[in-house]
Amino acid sequence: MPEGGLATEASTAPAAANAHGGFWARVDGERWVKRLLIVALCLWLVVVLVLPVLQLLVKSLADDQGGFVGLAHYAKYFNSPNLFVSLRNSLVVAVLTTLLSVGLGFGYAYALARTTLFGRGLLKGIAMMPLFAPTLLNGIALIYLFGRKGLVTTGMFGLLPGVDIGIYGPVGIVIAETLYAFPQAVLILVIALKMTDARLYEAAQSLGASPLRIFFTVTLPGVRFGLMSAVFVCFILSFTDFGAPKVIGGNYSVLATDIYKQVIGQQNFSMGAVVSVVLLIPALLAFIADRLVQRRQVAAFAARSVPLVPRPNPRRDAFFLAYCWLIGGVIGIFYLTALFASLVKVWPYQLELGLWHYHFSGTGGGGYGAFWNSLRMSAHSALWGTAITFLAAYLIEKTRQLHGLRQLAYFLSLAPLALPGMVIGLAYIFFFNARGWDIAGVFVANPFNWLYATMAILVLCNIVHFFSVSFLTATTALKQMDREFETVSASMGVPFTKTLVRVTVPVCLPAILEIGMYYFVNSMATVSAVIFLYSADLPLASVAVANMDDAGDTANACAMSMLIVAANILIRLMYGASTSGIRRRSQAWLTR
Amino acid sequence: MTRRWLRTTRKLMLTPLLLLAAFPVRAEELLVYTALEDDEIPGYMELFKKSHAGIEVKIVRDSTGIITAKLLAEKDNPQADVVWGTAATSLMLFDQAGMIEPYAPKGLDKVRPFMRDGNAVPHWVGIKAWETGFCVNTVEMEAKKLPVPKSYADLVNPVYKGHLVMPNPASSGTGYLTVSAILQLMGEEKGWAYLDKLHGNMSSYTHSGSKPCKMAGAGETEIGISFAYRGFMQKKKGEPVVTVFPSEGSGWDVEANALIKKAKVKESAKTFLDWAIGAEVMAAYAKVYPVTAYATGAPVPEGYPAEPEKQLIKNDFSWAASNRARILDEWSRRYDGKSEAKK
Numbered sequence: 001m002p003e004g005g006l007a008t009e010a011s012t013a014p015a016a017a018n019a020h021g022g023f024w025a026r027v028d029g030e031r032w033v034k035r036l037l038i039v040a041l042c043l044w045l046v047v048v049l050v051l052p053v054l055q056l057l058v059k060s061l062a063d064d065q066g067g068f069v070g071l072a073h074y075a076k077y078f079n080s081p082n083l084f085v086s087l088r089n090s091l092v093v094a095v096l097t098t099l100l101s102v103g104l105g106f107g108y109a110y111a112l113a114r115t116t117l118f119g120r121g122l123l124k125g126i127a128m129m130p131l132f133a134p135t136l137l138n139g140i141a142l143i144y145l146f147g148r149k150g151l152v153t154t155g156m157f158g159l160l161p162g163v164d165i166g167i168y169g170p171v172g173i174v175i176a177e178t179l180y181a182f183p184q185a186v187l188i189l190v191i192a193l194k195m196t197d198a199r200l201y202e203a204a205q206s207l208g209a210s211p212l213r214i215f216f217t218v219t220l221p222g223v224r225f226g227l228m229s230a231v232f233v234c235f236i237l238s239f240t241d242f243g244a245p246k247v248i249g250g251n252y253s254v255l256a257t258d259i260y261k262q263v264i265g266q267q268n269f270s271m272g273a274v275v276s277v278v279l280l281i282p283a284l285l286a287f288i289a290d291r292l293v294q295r296r297q298v299a300a301f302a303a304r305s306v307p308l309v310p311r312p313n314p315r316r317d318a319f320f321l322a323y324c325w326l327i328g329g330v331i332g333i334f335y336l337t338a339l340f341a342s343l344v345k346v347w348p349y350q351l352e353l354g355l356w357h358y359h360f361s362g363t364g365g366g367g368y369g370a371f372w373n374s375l376r377m378s379a380h381s382a383l384w385g386t387a388i389t390f391l392a393a394y395l396i397e398k399t400r401q402l403h404g405l406r407q408l409a410y411f412l413s414l415a416p417l418a419l420p421g422m423v424i425g426l427a428y429i430f431f432f433n434a435r436g437w438d439i440a441g442v443f444v445a446n447p448f449n450w451l452y453a454t455m456a457i458l459v460l461c462n463i464v465h466f467f468s469v470s471f472l473t474a475t476t477a478l479k480q481m482d483r484e485f486e487t488v489s490a491s492m493g494v495p496f497t498k499t500l501v502r503v504t505v506p507v508c509l510p511a512i513l514e515i516g517m518y519y520f521v522n523s524m525a526t527v528s529a530v531i532f533l534y535s536a537d538l539p540l541a542s543v544a545v546a547n548m549d550d551a552g553d554t555a556n557a558c559a560m561s562m563l564i565v566a567a568n569i570l571i572r573l574m575y576g577a578s579t580s581g582i583r584r585r586s587q588a589w590l591t592r
Numbered sequence: 593m594t595r596r597w598l599r600t601t602r603k604l605m606l607t608p609l610l611l612l613a614a615f616p617v618r619a620e621e622l623l624v625y626t627a628l629e630d631d632e633i634p635g636y637m638e639l640f641k642k643s644h645a646g647i648e649v650k651i652v653r654d655s656t657g658i659i660t661a662k663l664l665a666e667k668d669n670p671q672a673d674v675v676w677g678t679a680a681t682s683l684m685l686f687d688q689a690g691m692i693e694p695y696a697p698k699g700l701d702k703v704r705p706f707m708r709d710g711n712a713v714p715h716w717v718g719i720k721a722w723e724t725g726f727c728v729n730t731v732e733m734e735a736k737k738l739p740v741p742k743s744y745a746d747l748v749n750p751v752y753k754g755h756l757v758m759p760n761p762a763s764s765g766t767g768y769l770t771v772s773a774i775l776q777l778m779g780e781e782k783g784w785a786y787l788d789k790l791h792g793n794m795s796s797y798t799h800s801g802s803k804p805c806k807m808a809g810a811g812e813t814e815i816g817i818s819f820a821y822r823g824f825m826q827k828k829k830g831e832p833v834v835t836v837f838p839s840e841g842s843g844w845d846v847e848a849n850a851l852i853k854k855a856k857v858k859e860s861a862k863t864f865l866d867w868a869i870g871a872e873v874m875a876a877y878a879k880v881y882p883v884t885a886y887a888t889g890a891p892v893p894e895g896y897p898a899e900p901e902k903q904l905i906k907n908d909f910s911w912a913a914s915n916r917a918r919i920l921d922e923w924s925r926r927y928d929g930k931s932e933a934k935k
Contacts, residue, residue: 080926082924082928140853143812148810148811148813149810149811149812168796169794175918243863246799250795250796251794253928259904261760261762264657264799270667345830346809346810346829346831347810348810348811349731349831349832350830362630362631363630363631363636364653366629385723428667433665433666433668433669435668448759450671453671500859526629534724536623536650536652536671536672537650547654550655550800551630551655551802551806552798552800552802552803552804552806552807553804553806554806554810
């Protein structure tokens with residue numbers, strides 16, 4: 001491939017050189033600029049990703065004084081019965097969550113992609129709600145619904161017969177995680193279900209296959225890659241999430257809460273590093289499996305495919321209408337309950353409504369200062385994250401230099417998919433707070449130490465945490481653009497920067513905005529990575545939720561979550577409004 | 593047109609850069625780490641601001657375990673100037689790690705011997721003691737016809753099975769002082785046997801020491817093993833909670849202050865430590881805590897026993913601090929993660 005690319009460059013260059021004097025100098029300059037940028041990108045990825053993870057690995061092999069102890073921590077950990085209990089619990093939770101969220105999500109996605117259901121836009125919006133909230137909120141909402149004094153348990157405070165389902169423990173964790181993973185499964189499956197060739201269905205029908213047979217022989221095989229992706233994503237999410245088990249887990253320990261207990265509770269950083277590595281392995285395996293599977297997916301949707309347009313079918317549609325509104329209703333009830341709980345004075349004893357819990361006086365976490373910091377951090381993450389991600393995707397996708405390094409950068413850009421937030425957070429503490437390293441007897445001071453406890457490290461951490469998905473979005477958008485743009489511009493002697501700014505960026509603007517929104521929303525809601533990293537000076541809203549819940553101020557934690565959700569919905573609406581405008585203008589070239 | 597757009601973009605990109613750059617370089621200020629309760633701090637800080645308008649104090653508040661972890665994590669590069677109102681057993685850990693700069697604050701001579709470190713120039717100085725108290729939800733107890741427990745011994749009564757919550761001693765200062773008190777009162781062997789039984793009744797262990805009490809206040813549990821102050825505060829908020837002091841005596845720890853050893857120790861840090869044991873703020877502590885660094889003459893706060901010091905067990909701090917790691921290991925081995933959630 002690189003040879004081909006270079007050949008194109010070489011063949012167009014002389015023609016252009018005749019027209020413009022001094023062109024060679026510029027072209028060479030450009031090549032060097034591109035090379036430099038690619039090297040810079042790789043260096044950046046190494047510093048923000050590879051070195052911190054290495055530092056984490058080293059830490060797990062060292063004692064608290066920094067002396068090398070080999071696998072002693074691992075031996076200790078594997079000898080304790082707690083590990084296997086937590087590991088088994090984590091696996092049980094992850095498997096159940098994956099089955100539930102992919103199972104339920106498949107039906108929901110099917111309804112959205114393959115039926116002519118009424119209110120699909122609204123249904124999609126409701127399903128996406130959990131993306132806007134910290135996972136802690138799922139746990140908190142569950143307590144207000146199914147806790148000892150929950151709405152369901154007490155039967156609306158005695159109006160109805162109540163039922164206690166024993167929410168503290170695996171039941172609660174699985175429900176909360178399913179809620180968390182559900183939108184991700186739906187998103188992936190909707191895309192998979194839409195990318196289907198209608199001709200296959202026509203063929204099957206004309207051959208007289210029953211709907212059931214068509215489902216098993218056409219529909220399912222058609223979406224198998226999407227299905228596998230959804231399974232892996234849901235598995236990793238629920239295996240590594242820490243918010244929900246922390247709130248609702250009771251005494252049911254999982255690996256993610258073990259890390260928290262080791263690090264925050266017992267100041268045992270080495271052991272925290274060990275558990276992180278244990279947590280990392282299954283996530284890494286799932287990631288590799290997913291990559292291997294996806295590699296085999298070539299052109300499932302070919303250029304000649306005919307998109308499937310759903311046709312009305314009253315009986316099927318009625319079934320899915322009931323199904324979707326049932327699920328959508330459950331999700332809606334969750335967040336409405338949380339909203340209600342944040343407004344009640346003393347649940348369940350004084351049910352007056354008011355804004356007491358929104359004052360955040362006399363509670364920890366940092367109140368509105370923390371909320372403001374989160375907004376700022378998310379804006380920075382959105383801005384810088386989008387710029388870096390897009391540039392990275394551009395360099396990897398649209399340049400022809402340094403093939404090997406670009407491959408490396410591509411791999412590193414996808415690697416964060418396999419990194420749980422807590423692992424990133426912990427790795428960042430170890431790496432950025434290190435004074436320096438002894439390398440072959442020479443002490444090298446840490447040039448990045450100044451970043452520790454600043455806003456910049458939080459932003460960096462978010463960018464890395466959410467890099468892969470954004471990167472894939474950018475890459476997809478760039479792939480849709482014909483390479484001719486670059487070739488033609490170059491042959492006309494236009495500097496690549498100008499092409500980038502005047503053509504590539506405007507054409508990709510919808511994708512760019514989507515990336516920005518993705519960074520913002522996730523940075524607002526994330527807890528796992530930043531909980532180890534936030535500094536005294538910079539409390540964050542999502543961490544405040546965790547801390548207030550820790551202190552038992554559940555209503556305040558709920559109120560803060562509501563603020564986060566509100567901010568994210570606002571951003572989502574702004575995104576929706578701006579893209580519809582931009583899409584019309586910047587994508588005008590697509591219509592004739 | 594394009595150029596203007598470019599310029600705007602550039603400006604937009606630069607603004608966050610400037611904001612980021614502006615961050616680490618702030619005017620000198622005092623960074624104070626504390627494990628005092630969130631609803632105590634604002635009142636005390638108002639007093640400080642009144643008398644020391646020139647010093648800007650930044651407070652970092654978290655539960656004992658987290659503050660301890662934070663400080664130890666920053667050992668090589670300490671951020672805090674002062675630790676205020678944090679468990680003496682934790683300060684002893686910092687001391688072992690060589691993180692404390694000894695300092696004798698003004699008015700030290702008034703401080704009672706058991707409320708300070710024994711060195712002539714003390715490594716830590718206490719401000720008040722906090723102690724175990726059971727928070728009991730009266731509405732739920734009546735509904736379930738449960739008797740209000742009076743002692744540790746009562747808590748292992750099978751009728752309370754699933755109605756108890758207590759803090760995890762690994763992360764909570766309150767949790768640790770309670771466990772250490774039980775082991776000191778009963779001796780290790782009987783103490784662990786008791787904790788085994790208690791574990792049988794426990795519905796869950798929380799991360800922080802105040803949460804069990806707040807859960808009791810919200811009816812999520814009937815009885816929360818917590819600390820006395822929290823019980824009185826939840827009652828004030830309108831929650832149906834009474835605070836019970838165990839008849840065998842309460843576990844307790846000293847909330848103490850220390851100066852953090854840094855390359856440059858700020859003068860204002862010493863000023864703060866002087867103020868933190870001064871008469872004015874001591875009177876404020878005494879309003880809600882009966883046992884303070886020195887007698888203030890204030891009446892015992894409502895709800896506490898008439899002779900508050902008698903309620904405290906004979907506590908061996910150096911034993912509690914030096915055995916902390918061992919006890920927590922043993923505790924985790926026995927109760928952490930092994931238990932499934934109970935309905």
